[in-house]
Amino acid sequence: MTVNPSQTRLPQPVYRPPFNTTRASHVVHRVTDLSASRDFYTEVVGLVVSDEDPNTVFLRGMEEACHHSLVLKATSEAPAVECVGMRVLTEEDLDALVDFFKRAELPAEFVEAPYQGRTVRVRDPVGTPVEFCASMEARPRLLFEFDRYVGGSALRLDHYQILTPKVSEALAFYMSFGFRLSEYMVAADDSVMGVFLQRKGNPHDIVFFDGPGPRLHHIAYTCGESQRLLYACDIAAQLGFGENIERGPARHGPAFAMFVYLRDPDGHRVELFTAHYQTIDIDDAPVRWQRGDQRLTRIWAPPPPRSWIEEASQFLGVAVESELARSEGA
Numbered sequence: 001m002t003v004n005p006s007q008t009r010l011p012q013p014v015y016r017p018p019f020n021t022t023r024a025s026h027v028v029h030r031v032t033d034l035s036a037s038r039d040f041y042t043e044v045v046g047l048v049v050s051d052e053d054p055n056t057v058f059l060r061g062m063e064e065a066c067h068h069s070l071v072l073k074a075t076s077e078a079p080a081v082e083c084v085g086m087r088v089l090t091e092e093d094l095d096a097l098v099d100f101f102k103r104a105e106l107p108a109e110f111v112e113a114p115y116q117g118r119t120v121r122v123r124d125p126v127g128t129p130v131e132f133c134a135s136m137e138a139r140p141r142l143l144f145e146f147d148r149y150v151g152g153s154a155l156r157l158d159h160y161q162i163l164t165p166k167v168s169e170a171l172a173f174y175m176s177f178g179f180r181l182s183e184y185m186v187a188a189d190d191s192v193m194g195v196f197l198q199r200k201g202n203p204h205d206i207v208f209f210d211g212p213g214p215r216l217h218h219i220a221y222t223c224g225e226s227q228r229l230l231y232a233c234d235i236a237a238q239l240g241f242g243e244n245i246e247r248g249p250a251r252h253g254p255a256f257a258m259f260v261y262l263r264d265p266d267g268h269r270v271e272l273f274t275a276h277y278q279t280i281d282i283d284d285a286p287v288r289w290q291r292g293d294q295r296l297t298r299i300w301a302p303p304p305p306r307s308w309i310e311e312a313s314q315f316l317g318v319a320v321e322s323e324l325a326r327s328e329g330a
Contacts, residue, residue: 010181010192010286011171017178019096020089023200024159025133026068027219028082029268030075030316036265037072040244044236044262045221045270046151046228050139051115058115060139061156061221062149067115067137069157070219079266080316081216083121083129084160086205091134094120100177125173126164127214127318152232152272154221159204161218163211163312165321170208171195179205182279183254183287193291196254201280203255212322215312218261218269226274229260236262247308250301254289261308268313 031037038057041047047059050067058068073082088094101108101122113119117135124130142148143155164170174197175181182203185194194209209217223229229249236242241262246269248260255276263269314320 010184011175013180014176014178015282017176018100019093019177021093021132021178021199022087022089024084024157024205025066025087025136026071026085026131026157027160027216028071028073028085028131029264029266029313030073030077030080030082031264031266031268032075032079033265034072034074039239040241040264041070041072041270042150043239044151044232044241044244045272046149046153046223046232047221048142048148056114061154062142062145063155063222064157065138065141067139069221079268079313081268081313082316083131084162084206084216084219085131085133086199087136088132088134091118094118094132094134097122097132097177104173124170126162126166126170126208127315127321128162128164128170129315129318151235152221152223152228154272155224156222158202158220158222158273159207160216160220161207161209163213163215163217164208165210165213167195167208167210168192171197174206180279181286182284183289185209185289185291187291194289198279201278203276203279211310211312212320213312214318215314215320216268217312218271220271220273222275223272224275226258229258229272229274232262232272233260241265247304248301254287267311269308269311 041059050058050060055074057072059070060068098108108120108122111119111121115137116133119133121131179197182198183196184192187193196204196207198205233245236245244263246261246263251258257273257276259271259273261271
């Protein structure tokens, strides 16, 4: 691990972007057993239900004032991911975003999304469907509702990890509208294989790693305290989800957080992890990792299972590319 390397060519940060993206916001999963998925995310992960109907459940973390950070939609077809979501600061940012994507000759259209204000659905250059909104119905934060803390007691959605064989393309594009690089991994030839990109001032809002894709590797929620990781595992075992604990608890090298990865009843992966460091100042240089450094995947604990390296959720209606993929997670 080194800081501010001299050889790898990286895009330059854009400090005054054309529109203001603020953070990772929400994700929409399609699931085959809505009841089982609801139980998993409420009792094991510890999310709370904001609203629900027979076909959809809207969930949020204990810290979140937004209406939802996870949407579960029932499907009779294969499980999939509809999109990952980002927030922008103002309505004007949405209009600027549409202009930006159209100039880049990428699809962008306004769509209807329950409990959200004006919402734009786009495709980035690697094919990831991303939804942007500037507002969402608010609900009370539940930080002091201690009797409602269950399982992992997830506080807030923090980031996503996407697998794609086009990591460098994703890096250049996201940095062109204001995302900043906090950490990255290079191969032996110094080519970039993984990037951690952020807008909210901690190490990542969205991560891209080399692999067949675009596919969603995982979503991640902060849980605040390390003992919550263990408690989530205990509750998972008690409720029949013990086999869904895929990896951990352990500690990451990037961001230095303790973590556990679980799979929901449809195989969608969710990470619970403790808080990580800030990276806000203009002189915060990106951290470089060399492929093969054990600390990239864990400081301690056994290596990740093959499923964690190779498996991921497909995006609805999006073809998977695998050319030149050198799959290795982060």
